[in-house]
Amino acid sequence: MITNPQKPETLRKSARDGQFKSSTAGHAPGYLQANLMILPQAQAFDFLLFCQRNPKPCPLIEVLAPGAVEPSSALGANIATDVPGYRVYRNGELVGEPDDVMYLWQPDFVTFLIGCSFSFEDALEQAGIALRHLEQGRNVAMYRTNITCAPSGSLSGEMVVSMRPIKSRDVAMVVKISGRYALAHGTPVHIGNPSVIGIADLSRPDYGDAVSINEDEVPVFWACGVTPQWVAQSSKLPFCITHAPGKMFVTDLKG
Amino acid sequence: MITNPQKPETLRKSARDGQFKSSTAGHAPGYLQANLMILPQAQAFDFLLFCQRNPKPCPLIEVLAPGAVEPSSALGANIATDVPGYRVYRNGELVGEPDDVMYLWQPDFVTFLIGCSFSFEDALEQAGIALRHLEQGRNVAMYRTNITCAPSGSLSGEMVVSMRPIKSRDVAMVVKISGRYALAHGTPVHIGNPSVIGIADLSRPDYGDAVSINEDEVPVFWACGVTPQWVAQSSKLPFCITHAPGKMFVTDLKG
Numbered sequence: 001m002i003t004n005p006q007k008p009e010t011l012r013k014s015a016r017d018g019q020f021k022s023s024t025a026g027h028a029p030g031y032l033q034a035n036l037m038i039l040p041q042a043q044a045f046d047f048l049l050f051c052q053r054n055p056k057p058c059p060l061i062e063v064l065a066p067g068a069v070e071p072s073s074a075l076g077a078n079i080a081t082d083v084p085g086y087r088v089y090r091n092g093e094l095v096g097e098p099d100d101v102m103y104l105w106q107p108d109f110v111t112f113l114i115g116c117s118f119s120f121e122d123a124l125e126q127a128g129i130a131l132r133h134l135e136q137g138r139n140v141a142m143y144r145t146n147i148t149c150a151p152s153g154s155l156s157g158e159m160v161v162s163m164r165p166i167k168s169r170d171v172a173m174v175v176k177i178s179g180r181y182a183l184a185h186g187t188p189v190h191i192g193n194p195s196v197i198g199i200a201d202l203s204r205p206d207y208g209d210a211v212s213i214n215e216d217e218v219p220v221f222w223a224c225g226v227t228p229q230w231v232a233q234s235s236k237l238p239f240c241i242t243h244a245p246g247k248m249f250v251t252d253l254k255g
Numbered sequence: 256m257i258t259n260p261q262k263p264e265t266l267r268k269s270a271r272d273g274q275f276k277s278s279t280a281g282h283a284p285g286y287l288q289a290n291l292m293i294l295p296q297a298q299a300f301d302f303l304l305f306c307q308r309n310p311k312p313c314p315l316i317e318v319l320a321p322g323a324v325e326p327s328s329a330l331g332a333n334i335a336t337d338v339p340g341y342r343v344y345r346n347g348e349l350v351g352e353p354d355d356v357m358y359l360w361q362p363d364f365v366t367f368l369i370g371c372s373f374s375f376e377d378a379l380e381q382a383g384i385a386l387r388h389l390e391q392g393r394n395v396a397m398y399r400t401n402i403t404c405a406p407s408g409s410l411s412g413e414m415v416v417s418m419r420p421i422k423s424r425d426v427a428m429v430v431k432i433s434g435r436y437a438l439a440h441g442t443p444v445h446i447g448n449p450s451v452i453g454i455a456d457l458s459r460p461d462y463g464d465a466v467s468i469n470e471d472e473v474p475v476f477w478a479c480g481v482t483p484q485w486v487a488q489s490s491k492l493p494f495c496i497t498h499a500p501g502k503m504f505v506t507d508l509k510g
Contacts, residue, residue: 045300049318052307063304065408153320 046153146198301408401453
């Protein structure tokens, strides 16, 4: 994996200035990156409880006070400007992909920062486990499943998972290593047999890019931080703002 | 420890019928018992976020939907009748200790079930660690500390801890064993040196009963589920219902 040893603050400033608009994968290595969900306070209790009930797809790094834009995990940052790309959903429909959401900001907006898998990917690579999508410079493959999340109020839907092909001899070690990173989705939710969780064709992911699976490999599935976006869509949530896939908020926390 | 091998359902029914009014310690061994907090929905987001920010004193077992009285951790139970004793607080003041709170129930009440230390106490005893308060048939000693909890909205206050004297040679093992029980407060928050966390006199606990400490023992402190009650008091929360100390809600979950 080619990494860019920028500091989180530098990367956030570049995103704020409109100069950095790409995926944050491989940038600011060693720092915790976060999936983003911003909701009006009227839906915030339901969503917080959804995260509490579904900690594998939605491990909470931080929840900001209503209206606040400065996370304590990144002092001096602005959550409404420092992400390289946003998505705006109304009634479950994607209505925009702005670079900045200050113009939409309301005093009752509550921001949720949710862990992402980059932390355990770093750890796997350091343990000598090659990750196909990183080798090939692609986004990880993500799939909607038939695994029902525990609902909360108006929020319900199925889990989205990411898939990484792992050599059979390495699967147990990968389980152990990823299990140390609860904020990065922890242990896999499913190993092998994609059809059992409703995935008919691994070559056609719902998000991200397909990768090949070799004969000595098994597909290993982790709960994915795109789950809240899919739940917002399938629940027709009145309004929310998320990051654009792959364009994470980079915190100052060490992963 | 003398245990009463009642089933959770039997114990809850006895509490509901007004026949069982004592501490649940030692009853229905092996089942998860819970601290109780019931709040109007207007304060529920702040409290849920308080728990998320303070997982050591407030490990969440379950949060019920607004108005619901039947936990999924105890199907058929009624949270408003099946606890052996309740406490009602208004503006941070204790205003009543009823046996039943159905007469107070409102459709917007949200119930939080918070883990308690009974689970790891069972595990410690099974590992041959004698616990003084259980040997002496007393309630565990609990103290207010100067450890500030992470605030959330209108909620703030200091952590309450429970203390158990542990032989110096056993402290490391006790850390390891209790660490396996995240829903029962996990590892200790402080070991030795009570004055550092603002405890001037171990012989005068703020809740529960004092126990003696032998020369070969160290006081070991765990985050305690009484913390939310103290926070509700010090934050002058408009209204809440809790269990009476020691009189837990007994779930059907295996600890």
